[in-house]
Amino acid sequence: MRHEIIMPALGMAQDTGTLIAWHKAEGEAVKQGETLFEVETDKATMEVEAPASGFLVGISARDGDEVPVGQVMALISDSATVTEADKKVTASTSATPAVPAANADAETLPEGKAIIMPVLGMSQDTGVLVRWLKAVGDKVQEDDTLFEVETDKSVVEVPAGMNGYLVARLAAGGDEVPTGETIAIISAESSANTVDRAYAQAGSPPTVEASAPTVEPSQAPAKPTPLAPPPPKTMQHAPRSSNGKILASPKLKRLALQAGYDLRLLAETTRPQPFHARDFEALKQAHEAQLATRSSGQTYNAPNRLSARVAAQDFAAFLAWAEEHVEACSAEQVLATFAGASLATAARVRVDSRGHSATFVTHQQLSATAPSEGEPDVIVHDLRDTFISSTELQPDAAPVISIVGSQDELTLTLTCIDSQLSGKDAAVFLNNFAGRIAEPLQHLF
Structure with a gap:
């Protein structure tokens, strides 16, 4: 099986990304989750992981190249040998057109800038278009929200990215669209040739192996034979959680x-x-x-609240060390890293601290935890160095950890509901997080 490695979008209005360095060589074996390459935009630098195990082949971009978002840069194949089919895939994407033809017939579409389904996670293959916030023909500004897109981890509002007119919508609300596919076109001028359709209606154009012979009108059949509709798209879903946790956006x-x-x-x-x-x-x-079926009402989603107390001195010393030795490191980044590492899976963590809020995609390595957008999987309220001595917060859209205390002792309180974390999982999560706060140096080993 072959997996395409594309240039991801690290920002909603991003058109290109700079390939900093490959971490794997042509023909080298890779495992799912291993770092393939580093990519940089004007706002972020991120390590991109392999979406599957196999062999890295067909590399078509070099270190330092500026690559259009959605362009295929390499393939992960079952074999280390580069086939002719592999060469065709990467060669055909070396110059990405303004409007990819995989989603629609380019000749029937108005001219303009293509808006693609963004990549909101490094292992994301598709996104669900939740709803449009602009209609076909609407005049849009650069910062206007164009549509909402959802993955299994986040729901993000996607801005237009330019001033103009929305002249084509190539997907409808509820459609699951592969990342990198064109779902809208914005033109500098209004157009009478507007398009508004669902993604499934467009399908993929047939591959033409050879030029078809010219058919004279007298030879044409009276009625054209209708083309068979494309097979229905198979929806790919993650497996059910083995630890009892419910997987939901x-x-x-x-x-x-x-x-x-x-x-x-x-x-x-x-x-x-x-x-x-x-x-x-x-x-x-x-x-x-x-x-x-019940004879009386019942209270649902009663919140779980757990607390832990830890000494504060070692954590304060670790923050001072991290700010000195880790480039552009902050207390928010450290807290996000510790919270993400305390869960069984990678997470997006929002840290609220004295009027400031920052969201990160976490990584076990502190320096690899990077700013992000979208809704968090965990919320951390950092109330250290305030007059607040205790908290009893209400449940939020994600589990909430509040941190209060003095220079000597910190109290960590986790608030969540069963559909977010079961009682057992909540206890494990809080205990792991408290252990990292109490002995932060252990996180480095």
């Missing part, structure tokens, strides 16, 4: 929390995980069905 978690619905009702159905915002109606129906 942050937006669905927030909607369920606001409505008082228990996500475990969805987990008891045959619907595949991870759950998305489009599953909210099914969750509502399951909730109403459960209420109909």
Whole structure:
């Protein structure tokens, strides 16, 4: 099986990225999760991991190249030998067109700048277009929100990125679209040739191996034979969690929390995980069905609250060391790294500290934890050096850890609901986080 390695989008209005360095050579064996290369934009530098195991072949970009977002730079193949098919894939993408033809017939589309399905995570293959916030023909500004896109970890508002007119929408709300595919076109001028359709309606154009012979009108059949519709797209879903944790997008978690619905009702159905915002109606129906079978009301999603106390001196000393020895390191970055490392999977962590809020994609390595966008998997309220001595916060769209205390002792309080973390998982998470705060040097080893 072959996996395409594309230039990811680290920002919503990003057109290109600079390939800093490959970490793997042509033909070298790679394992899923290993770092393939580093990419840089004007706002961030990130290590990109291999989405699958195999052999890295067909490298078409060199260190220092500025590569268009969505362009295929290499392949991960089952064999270290580069086939002719591999060469065709990377060669055909060496010059990315303004509007890729994989999503629509370029001749039928108005001219303009292509807006692609962004890459919100390094191992993300598709994104779900939640809804459009602009209609076809609307005049848009650079910072106007064009649409919302959802993955299994985040829901992000995508800006237009330029001033102009929205002249084409090539996907509809609810469509699952591969990253890098064109889903909209913005033109500097308004156009009468506008397009508005779902992604599934466009399909992929057939591959033409040879020029078709010219058919004279007299030879043409009376009625053209209709083309068979493309096969339905197979939706790829992550497996159910083996540790009992419910896999759901942050937006669905927030909607369920606001409505008082228990996500475990969805987990008891045959619907595949991870759950998305489009599953909210099914969750509502399951909730109403459960209420109909009960003789009395019941409080749902009662919050779990756990606390831990740790000495503060070692953590304060570690922060001072990190700020001196790790480039551009901050207390928020350290807290995010510790919180992400305390979970079983990689996470996006938001740290709120004295009126300032910063979100990070975490990595086990402190220097690799990088600023990010989107909704968090964990929220940390850093209330150190304030007059607050205790907290009892309400549940949020993600588990919340608050940190209060003095120079001698810190109190860590975790607030969550069962659909976010079970009681057992919450205890393990808080204990891991407290251990890193108490003995931060252990995190480096």
